[in-house]
Amino acid sequence: MATLKAVRGTRDLLPPETALWNRIEATARAVFARYNFGEIRTPVFEDTSLFSRSVGEETDIVSKEMYTWEDRSRAQSEKSQSLTLRPENTAGVVRAYIEHKLGETGQLQKLYYIGPQFRRERPQKGRYRQFSQIGAEVIGPPSAGSESPLRDAEVLEMLATLLDELGITGWTLELNSVGSAADRARYNETLRQALIPVAPTMCEDCQRRAVTNPLRVLDCKVPEDQPIIDTLPKIADSLDDASRAHFAAVTAALDTAGVPYTRNHRLVRGLDYYTRTTFEFTHGGLGAQNALLGGGRYDGLSEAIGGPKAPGIGFAMGEDRLVLTLQALEAAKPEKGDAYIAPLGESVNPAALALARELRRAGLTVELGDGSFRLKKSFDAADKTARRIVIMGEDELASGILTVKDFSTGTQTKVSRAELSSALKAPSGR
RNA sequence: GCGGCUAUAGUUCAGAGGCAGAACGCCUGACUGUGGCUCAGGAUGUCGUGGGUUCGAUCCCCACUAGCCGCCCCA
Numbered sequence: 001m002a003t004l005k006a007v008r009g010t011r012d013l014l015p016p017e018t019a020l021w022n023r024i025e026a027t028a029r030a031v032f033a034r035y036n037f038g039e040i041r042t043p044v045f046e047d048t049s050l051f052s053r054s055v056g057e058e059t060d061i062v063s064k065e066m067y068t069w070e071d072r073s074r075a076q077s078e079k080s081q082s083l084t085l086r087p088e089n090t091a092g093v094v095r096a097y098i099e100h101k102l103g104e105t106g107q108l109q110k111l112y113y114i115g116p117q118f119r120r121e122r123p124q125k126g127r128y129r130q131f132s133q134i135g136a137e138v139i140g141p142p143s144a145g146s147e148s149p150l151r152d153a154e155v156l157e158m159l160a161t162l163l164d165e166l167g168i169t170g171w172t173l174e175l176n177s178v179g180s181a182a183d184r185a186r187y188n189e190t191l192r193q194a195l196i197p198v199a200p201t202m203c204e205d206c207q208r209r210a211v212t213n214p215l216r217v218l219d220c221k222v223p224e225d226q227p228i229i230d231t232l233p234k235i236a237d238s239l240d241d242a243s244r245a246h247f248a249a250v251t252a253a254l255d256t257a258g259v260p261y262t263r264n265h266r267l268v269r270g271l272d273y274y275t276r277t278t279f280e281f282t283h284g285g286l287g288a289q290n291a292l293l294g295g296g297r298y299d300g301l302s303e304a305i306g307g308p309k310a311p312g313i314g315f316a317m318g319e320d321r322l323v324l325t326l327q328a329l330e331a332a333k334p335e336k337g338d339a340y341i342a343p344l345g346e347s348v349n350p351a352a353l354a355l356a357r358e359l360r361r362a363g364l365t366v367e368l369g370d371g372s373f374r375l376k377k378s379f380d381a382a383d384k385t386a387r388r389i390v391i392m393g394e395d396e397l398a399s400g401i402l403t404v405k406d407f408s409t410g411t412q413t414k415v416s417r418a419e420l421s422s423a424l425k426a427p428s429g430r
Numbered sequence: 431g432c433g434g435c436u437a438u439a440g441u442u443c444a445g446a447g448g449c450a451g452a453a454c455g456c457c458u459g460a461c462u463g464u465g466g467c468u469c470a471g472g473a474u475g476u477c478g479u480g481g482g483u484u485c486g487a488u489c490c491c492c493a494c495u496a497g498c499c500g501c502c503c504c505a
Binding site for chain 2: 005008059060061064065088117119121122123124125126127128131132133134135205216219269270271280288289291292293294315316317318319320321322342344374375376377378379380381382383389391393394395403405407410412
């Protein structure tokens with residue numbers, strides 16, 4: 001029998017990579033806190049209809065990528081219920097907003113989440129069947145200012161700050177507006193008509209898309225098709241006055257705040273609930289899956305799933321992709337501990353544990369060796385895990401003066417036990 | 431869901447129809463309490479899984495599974 005493995009598209013995260021995940025999450029939490037966001041945790045599975053009604057019945061996510069099952073009924077009279085592992089988290093947050101009547105507070109709700117999402121896609125680099133998203137939503141009644149373009153600009157500015165603080169250099173913010181639901185329906189038809197004469201000269205994929213989903217033609221990457229795509233009507237020309245003004249206000253705020261972006265007339269996102277502002281932050285180091293994060297405004301989502309009018313804007317970052325990007329940038333260097341304690345002889349082991357306890361309680365990261373190791377072996381192990389080695393033999397035990405060697409300089413000093421923790425806290429190296 | 435490439439030691443990868451290899455890493459010693467360099471020695475594998483061809487398959491054939499790349503789509 002074959003040995004059991006993590007199922008396709010899922011994986012184990014091990015040290016030291018998990019340290020990078022923790023750093024990313026800690027940075028995100030710290031940035032969100034400065035913008036006064038609070039954390040929300042919603043269930044990893046929900047009623048299936050939540051997703052079909054929000055994300056959209058016809059989207060790829062809902063039509064073929066969800067992990068869905070009929071939950072068994074317990075009693076004869078009880079109906080079974082269709083449940084689904086969440087493929088994204090915005091729908092769950094909005095459901096919770098409605099369920100807990102958060103709109104009744106009259107306040108803008110600013111909520112962030114970090115957690116696993118599930119989509120049954122073919123795995124490849126940067127795309128997994130269980131993946132983690134870090135996202136946030138700003139949602140509330142219109143009277144709280146939830147429709148204001150300033151909210152859009154503030155979210156985008158926050159994302160630029162977060163990526164900078166994570167150490168991700170070289171990102172690009174691509175921005176567009178898909179207008180209201182009516183604007184988009186109008187544009188879809190305009191595009192369909194415009195494609196009739198030119199589609200036969202385009203690639204096979206585009207010929208198909210021209211019929212099934214004209215918006216996707218805009219995503220085509222075939223070089224020969226680009227001049228044709230450039231001549232197609234732009235969604236900007238199908239926007240009504242209000243959507244046009246909203247977008248202008250978003251870009252004006254970004255310009256004034258100094259957040260760089262590029263207008264991408266072709267940015268059309270795949271989830272049905274998006275209205276007006278849509279955006280992606282992309283990075284070149286990711287291969288075909290180049291989107292670090294995506295998001296947009298969803299002014300009609302709450303009403304679509306039976307809630308009050310609650311316009312909002314949000315985003316989801318692919319945490320797996322942040323990790324890949326940071327690894328590619330080599331911004332991920334393993335941290336060494338503060339000290340490695342090398343007892344000489346097993347009789348010194350108890351005293352070494354006592355010393356380790358003392359140092360760890362003082363806040364130091366300490367690796368504890370073993371008295372049965374030869375000193376050479378201790379040095380080998382110490383150099384891999386710590387900045388300094390503390391040698392503790394019978395001599396040191398008797399005198400209370402410990403031998404400390406700094407690996408980055410090679411210098412060796414004698415330090416009294418009382419001064420040890422402060423000596424180890426001092427920066428090593430030259 | 432479709433197409434291409436791949437699967438051999440802890441890791442990265444060679445390999446030939448007939449005893450399973452290298453480098454790095456690991457262990458031991460040269461060197462009773464001073465590592466990194468050097469030298470000598472050593473351990474480690476169901477050769478992804480299942481079937482077929484063959485006297486003999488890790489190698490050839492088929493299927494399956496998984497990974498990578500692309501398509502689709504998306505984070």
